[in-house]
Amino acid sequence: MPGTCASLLVIFGASGDLAQRMLLPSLYGLQHAGLLGPELRILGSARSELDDAAFRESVADAVRRNVPAADLDEASLAALLERVAYHAADSGDAESMARLGQRIEAMRTGDILYHLSTAPRFYVPICVALGALGLAGPGTRVMLEKPIGTDLGSATTINDGVARVFDEDRVFRVDHYLGKEGVQNLIALRFGNAMFEPLWNARHIQHVQITVAETVGVEGRGDYYDTSGAMRDMVQNHLLQLVCLTAMEPPARFEPTAVRNEKIKVLRSLRHIGREQVQSETVTGQYTSGAVGGKVVPGYGEELGRGSRTETFVAMRAHIDNWRWSGVPFYLRTGKRMPRRATEIHLQFRAVPHSIFDPRAKIAPNGLTIRLQPEERIELRLMSKTPGLDRAGLQLSQVALDLDMHEEFAASSRRPAYERLYLDALEGNGTLFVRRDETEAAWEWVDAVIDGWRANDIAPKPYPAGTWGPASAVAMTERHGHSWRE
Structure with a gap:
């Protein structure tokens, strides 16, 4: 259950891209909505040598650049800046961490939330340093950004290192998709309506499709992405979390332990795709030059500046081996340089038994x-x-009952994902965060697929930018009488 609201938020990596684009604007949104506690202070930290005034200027600039002009209120921004301070530190420098610790102690009036918006290799050193300074005991919690490692072994190492300092119930692993309004609405749709749950099973559903498509390329993240690829960057976290929320059993309550217990059951029921299955059950691709939105764009190798076997597209046919979903294929796909940006879950129901x-x-x-x-x-x-008359009898056509959430809730402002995640983490509510066993179960499943690719020497197939991936992704579904929604 939610704990005591934190009175101090410490952001490591406060001068980084994520903080500038998403974290600081989200804190402004909470300030503007009146959702930050009056006692909350915010301490930014990074290796950059800045004083409080210079950091406040960078916060103001980030907010003005990334918040829509219609939502910008100078009084709210000024109120946020009054909460903000900065202290430079390097996790590899004991002296600078000690000075940061003194600053934290001076600002602390209650619980502390540490947000590690840094590269994952710094998670354990920062946590260990905080523990050594006596700043990681009861009343503290830590947010960790994905990815947690690059495989099961590295994820376990990071989790073990963090666990030596922070108990599991004080660790908040971020998957920002879980903070999105649409993802939370999936939970409301399933478990807040009596009409769907009786049909949400293998008896009535023929197959499920989950698509996460991006129109962008690597956008300056080539060196990171080339060591990650679509499988590690998107499937291991975002897609598998959507699988969990789509397929899980109803939790007893909407609270952290109950929800996470049902999600881990799904991950443990996912049938492994190993060396013998990867060629028929998975497709990998890499975009070449093409056109997206009428604009000519380069291929992945051109953006990277070298040849690579890293996949920018993955399509898979997965199965969940339990009573609810036995025999129902889950088609998963994600890719860069797709024709349109889309994240959607599609449930195809079975045909009527007799017409x-x-x-x-x-x-x-x-x-x-x-x-x-x-x-x-x-x-x-x-x-x-x-509509109309026909001597042959009733003529039928397919129609859509369509609920546009923006139109229906036009009077309600749409909240960026990190606003919800920050609000929950500050209040100690872990429902929308990822537990350790979920992370490691997802890596175990993903590692088996990657091992299969390596063992079979599978290289990604080329696909032109602006298309829906290699033709073999279409063939994978059509072999089973299904087709992708496009």
């Missing part, structure tokens, strides 16, 4: 699509009578 209509009347199966971005929308496709 009473004229054989010429084609009845399409019902489908439920939950779109998470760029717009939040729920679409239920049903069969309806086509």
